[in-house]
Amino acid sequence: MKSIINFSIKNKLAIWIVTIFIIVFGMFSAFQMKMEQLPNINEPIVDITTIYPGASSEEVSDKITNQIENGVRNLDGVKNVVSTSMQDASSIQVEYGFDKDLKEAEQEIEETIKNLNLPEDAQTPKVARLSFNDLPILVVSVLNQNSNLSEVSNLVKNEIQPAFEEIQGISTVNIVGNETKEVRINLLPERLQEYQLRDQDVAEYLNSVLNEFSLGVKEVDNQEKVVAIQSELDIEKLKDISVPINPQSVIEGVDQTAEATPTLNDIAEIELEQSSSSISRFNGEESIGIQVVQGVNGNTVEIIDAITNKMDELEKQYDGLTFETVLNSGDPIKDSISMMFKKALIGAAFAVLIILLFLRDIKSTLISVISIPLSLLIALLLLHRIGISLNLMTIGAMTVAIGRVVDDSIVVIENIHRKIKLSKEPLSGNALIVAATMEMFSPIMSSTIVTIAVFLPLGLVDGPVGELFYPFGLTIVFALLASLLVSITIVPMMAHFMMSRKVEKRASRDKKHKGETYRKILRWSLNHKIVSFTCINILLIGSLFLIPFIGVTFIQEDENNLLIITYDPKTGDTREEINEQVETVEDYLLGREHIELVQSSQGGGNPLNPADTRQVLFFIKYKGSVEDFGKEQEVISAEIRKQTEGEWSFQDSGSGNSQMNIYVYGNNFEEINQSIGQIEDKLSNREEVKSIKTNVSELHDKLGFQLKLDELIDNGVHPEQVYSALGGGVDMRLTTINEEGDDLPVYLNTAKAIEKQEDYLKLPISTFSGEEIELSEVTELIEQEAPSAIYNRNGKQYGEVTINVQSNDINKTIKGLENELKGISFGNGVNLEFGGVSDQIEDSFNQLIIASGLAIFVVFFVLIVTFGGGLAPFAILFSLPYAIIGSLVGLLLTREPISISVMIGALMLIGIVVTNAIVLVARIIQNEKEGIDLREAILEAGTTRLRPILMTAFATVGALVPLVFTGETDGSGLISRGLGITVIGGLTTSTILTLIVVPVVYEALMKMKKKFKKKRAQKEEVNIEA
Template sequence: MKLVNTSVKRPVGVIMIVLAILALGFVSMRNLVIDLFPKIDLPIAVVATTYQDAAPQEVENLISRPIESSVSSVEGIETVQSQSQSGSSLVMMMFKNGTDLDQALLDVREKIDQTKGLLPEDAGDPSVLRFSPDQMPVMWVGLTGKDPAALTKIAEDQLVPFFERQGGVASVTVEGGKEREIQLVLDQAKLQQYGVTPQGLTQALNSSNKSLSAGSVEKGNQDLQIRVTGEFDSIDDIKQTIVQTENGATIHVEDVAKVKDTYKASQTATLVNGEPSVVLSIMKKTDGNTVQVSDNIKAGMDEIKGSLPADVNLDVIIDTSEFITLSINSVVQNILLGGIISIVILLLFLKSIRATLVIGLSIPIAIISTFTLMYFTGETLNVLTLGGLALGIGMMVDSSIVILENIYSYRQRGYSLFEAATKGASELAPAVIASTTTTLVVFLPIVFVEGIASDLFTPLALAVSFSLIASLVVAVTLVPMLSSKLLSKAMEDHGRRYWFDRFMNRVNNGYRNVLKWVLKHRKTTVFGTLAAIIASLALVPFIGAEFIPASDQGQVQIQVEAPAGSSLKHTEEIVEQVNGKLDAYEELMETSYVSVGGSGFGVGAASGDTATYTIQLIPSSDREKTTDDIVQEINNEIKDIPGAEITVSSMESGMSMGDPVQIQLSGPEHEVLRELSDQVVASISDINGVYNPESSAAEGVPQQTITINEDKAAMYGLTQEQITGQIQLQFTGQAATKYREAGHEMDVTMIYPEDERSQISDLQNMKITSPSGAAVPLEDVAEFKEMQGPVTLQRENQQPQLNVTSDVVDRDLAGVVSDIEATLDEMNFPEGYSYKIGGQAEDMADSFSDLAMALIFSIFLVYAVMAVQFENFLFPFIIMFSMPATVIGVMLGLFATGLPLSIPAFIGVIMLAGIVVNNSIVLVDYINILRRKGIDRYEAILQAGPSRLRPILMTTLTTILGMVPLALALGEGAETQQPLAITIIFGLGVSSIFTLLLIPVVYTLFDDLTGKITRRKKKKA
């Protein structure tokens, strides 16, 4: 080939090009975005709407349903879900994969604009948002000290602006801080004594706290702006504000209220390692590099710590980049180990350091070139793309091995270095290109697979493809050039017998004898293979299936749910009990962060009856137990704590795939669904592998309902609005005005003393002030009733829905789902009610279906490539008989290692379709060459088998052993790639054995069949 001749003739040019590619690769590698997993494009949009003081049923009927109906017609929508709760509606739209979300958002906004007129007048304007997994913080930083108020001030004034200036940071949110407030604690007796109402106080404060523009006045040649200033300059100004009484007298605010400079009553509490703390959650920009942002924050922390008070500590609570860094490092180590193993195998076979160096160079060049291609295609550096390189480490040398072997054979025949390099490389370059193409084409269908499987493994496919293309270019350019310069004395025996050659001779002789036996017992060989395939398929029920193997990231979440309506104080008491149980695990924990009364990391509405723990364990290499083992131990320890429902689970930061099992119950009535969900939870709880089953049906919050009698209220000249306003003022307070100090603005809030608003009797005995000034008991104009408050109402595709979710432990997902479906089928669902399995189980089923189609398409493409190469339809068919035998290896590998079939394992099967045929191609091609030289078929097979055994063993062993570090799951985050490596190692290993024995037998059978057909045609002719 011209390319080969040019590379050998112009070695300096080739070297300069290689150096330029390496330099570009290093630059690209430094600029690649580092992340744990590839970016998952979730085509999801959200419409959020508020409807103050409305019950969930009203929100559902008046807000959620009209919005659902309007957006359901938007092109590309797959599912519409809604949550209607007191005062707000959330409608979530999930679009089909491949939908242009930008255009879809425009369509949704247009539909919402058309629907606004149908919504209640007092409903808020709907806001359309894009949902993105990047909205989760990358780091949480804790600020601890003795004074919570001082910590809040430090966080807001110093840390937030400082951290937001760091590179890649989008925003910083403060949780657990104290919000300053000026309280006017009203004295009910003095208000009545002076005849002053709270409304009168509010008017007095607002009129005294104003700065207005009053026009302008001329002064010489200038116009001076007139501004009347009257804002409060100090707390004393608030105290001294003049209030007019009904009698025309003047008093000061401090005469009827105690003015306090304090903080708003906190609805949440945050504890870091048991100490009250202020927590800062840091979000990165959409295109930000997680590891780089984390490094910038850490460097900034070191810089700003010196300016903090001595009694204030600033520490990292959770850093998502730590696991990313550990995972990337472990994959890099696996690549290095795999490369070293491959080079040792080459050295063993080639018995020459120079020859090994020539082939070994293809590994770093291919890897570094891949970084360049990844950069320009917008891929990130993550455990999957690097895992692709680790998987391809052994395959990168295959093309170079074949080329070098042929060059060496020409050299032994007496050709010069130049002639051996050009002829040897040119002769096999087409076969090498075709062989590499069969490996590459299997990835084409993966690119067209939709969903999460595509998002995750398309980058892996690209990484492997880039590395193989780069290694192919090296094989047909750099290897011939280096061979012509370095291999003058390489691989010479010098009269000595190399021990490995003696071993290989014995292997060759053994293989020849076995080959003779299978050729004599062809039926036994074929039926024996079929029996082995059938027997391996019998292992399927014992292997099971799962979606994607979870990485042991060492993060534990504990969800504490006190009885609905519990006070913050009561929940904190339960948290103290949990803390006492967690003391036994102190050595295993790096950090423990709990948000009491919040919703975990400050996401969602605060609720005083919940608490969320986030525990970061020490790295998996430093502990003997897995995260799941620790989760179950903690669960057994704290599940019996009375007065709360406590759930312990492991977390998957970076790539959360949702709940393993999600049972979606649908039907016309919410109440019936609530009853059904409780029955389902009870039914599946006893299934082996089901862990922490729970229903999404929330308990109603106990509430005191006040029904105002409008007729009685009218008798006193009162309206419902006036009565409601006075109740709110008594029990929640009312903002009267704003007070500004040193650039900060805070509420001036009127509130009654706590002892007048803490008991039910305080509510029942409350006096309502009428317009005439009379004090009317609330119970005279209203009725009281204690009842359960409203709950969140869920709908999917315009039908009521409830979800029952569960984790899975000590068992495969497919087996658990199968038992759950059997249990649900035995339940008597009312007419009109049904269930559907969602969550990871649904994603797994969809992905397996898509990948099965991809596998079929891949096999067809491999056949097409070989048909073009051989210009024959029969030989590719013979070669492809090596594929069924891979089933034996795959099943044995998964069964022996205890790994279920998963998406990575399925990707491995697809890769095998392109890899296993390479050995068969080498064997069948050489048999044909010998037969064209006039050698008898039987003798041609006996010559071709042993002579091709050496390159087949070299390419197979470098591929298999190069993946061993990944198969052992060495280091953090390697669990995701382990099934892929196990599948390829066992599949290729077993298939290679069958290739060397079964393919010659199939070759003879088809040759006999072809001969019979040919003879029949001749007789007819």
């Protein structure tokens, strides 16, 4: 190590070049790094979506959901399987542990599904990983005052969507509310009667002649080729299709006369129509909604900047065209990171000021603080190389690391500064700087390794907490290693370059005066060990009684000016009725004072729930921050629930989580719904309950047609004829035709109009002999009630209650609600299971407590290796418990609950606190090796190391001060003031008490060791004499 220090001093030019290299490439890396708000966390969930057109929720459950559930439940690593069976669709979420390779999981699920016997008319199940990337990063509404919705739709389809999709990093561009063209064939009842045609026969004929039929692979010209029957049509050709009077006879190969054969145009109206499967509105005005979803490797900020530029170009190009931005994930990212950078700069300024106040020398201060930018730039260079993004966690880690990266340089430069000012110092020049640096190398290396070792157990924390804090820990590790390198290379070089040996007598007198005051306090404590130790431990024990008065939460919520609401209409509501309800709610929202804009999307507008085409998604943007966002949600929730009968779900876009989940298992649908009603009645009036959402599925009337098997056989009627007859009145998609370069779907509307359920039984159906009978002769109509959706969890039918809780002590509040529910008398077959944030708190806190225990063990091991024994490390560890005092007092005074942020701060304290103790004990041991008496060695070490210990502690505190003033709207809930308060409070008390406790414990242990050696020596002498 001495050779490295010597090399740095003797090769200043080389070191300056390396320093410039670090600055240039570090800054280049910073500008090249992907920028995002949080690290990308892929939830270990694989989603399986299956579309089964025309099937009821019960049919979907029996034929689709149950089969897939049974197939995937026993796959390796599966924790939970949650499913929803609804009309026309099945949605299944397969949850794994965070250690599962999701690509492998997808492949296993796809292979399992291939072996299942699913209905032929069901679409192929779509298997995809669930990710935060599925959420849109940008939502805009497109309007044009000079054009109608159809013209805007064409512009979006032909110009805007392709322009957006060309931008690198985008996964999908979803369009909501756009109008599309389609061909409608409306059969005319009077014309059908004139030609003695039945609508179902025409439907069967058109379906057979318009669709492509594959005849398989045939060998043609010595090559295998796919042979298929197909037709290419446009609207005019479609009109000219001949429809035989008895279409069934054509299908069966019976001849028809051309004169008796009408064309499709003779019996139907064929029209090109505009239609829309979804509706989007902006501030009550019809618009086109665009949702941009980012790809896995996309850069959010770059994508949004590119789209913003493209929108500006398009607005200039098309008169009257405007883009109204509803959601922009790029601005919060830039604002949050900018805010964190400002805090880092302010923290660095505080640290520099504190160092200057202690050293009272500008040159020494400049040399010390050079480690801040260099260490952080080296960290950025390494982070960029391994693909870590620039986000709140990495920037937050740098903010936290500022106070610590300067520690090593402070200790080195303070020792050099001290030796230069000693009038009796025999060394000078290179030798003095090398000796001063070497003297401090062992303690700074030990303290750096110890601090790094603290973050190693974070790798054992799984789940979202482990994923989130992985880049946080990695950033600090890189920065600390860089600071150690800087302190033994660049700092000695700059010290030799800038500092001269001058003795400032006044400074020496001040130092001596301050040292003497502490020396007297320390001497008294050493002489009164029991009294001093008892008093300090009374403070420690007393602080533990503060814990019940400090709340517990998972992550402090960041309030935002964007509110996202979903609305699930009542079963049976038509599209027109839903639209009226949405307009009513929009009018109410737009009438509220602080709301700037409202965008609604009905019919497939929710990217995380595309299968539910009835759900409505609202984006509500406020003009600025709302004083009490929780209260605002309560007011809105109460009012819109009065105006509608469906289910509302609220979520804001902050990072906090305060949800309680209750899973209700029962024997049947009625039991579950009744129990959920009891829960709602019990908790709905509680002050802490912000909102309650259930997945209660309403019962709707079901008409069941039971086949009379004997009558079917007697009349020669095939079951498929019954299905075809009942399909009347439903849009039937026949084929796709090309019109002016566009592929347009063709739909057939049959002539039957069903107004009463009795009309179904009167529908005609042909027998084998050609005679027509009514449907009532071969089927029986049974009136039933059926759920609109069926929910299963791990193979059991269940219902779910989701409660948003508002409290400063989330954990205590949720536990209270759980105990209250346990007192309710439910049915015999009903069981409750609790989940949500309470489970997350328990799981994450337990893992972090284990990680902290492992960290202490690792620290102890490193100290044993460093000091070559166990007594000195044991004395150093006595500095840890007293950090609890300041941390708990700080949290209580600031009313900050214990959160993940606080726990990470406590983990950090383990590494930070022992640093000061290491510097102190290392000096004591060095004095002892030089032959100084134990008591004098302790007193000299205390007075000599007082200034560097206070400097490093106060510099760390100063760097963290900006975090204490974290606002609720700057997006930094994960790296929040909870972490700052914990470290500042803990470091303050531990530093003060370390200067007393560690010397007291060290002297006591050394005296005990000396007595033990003396007794053993005497015992050995007695044995020898015997």
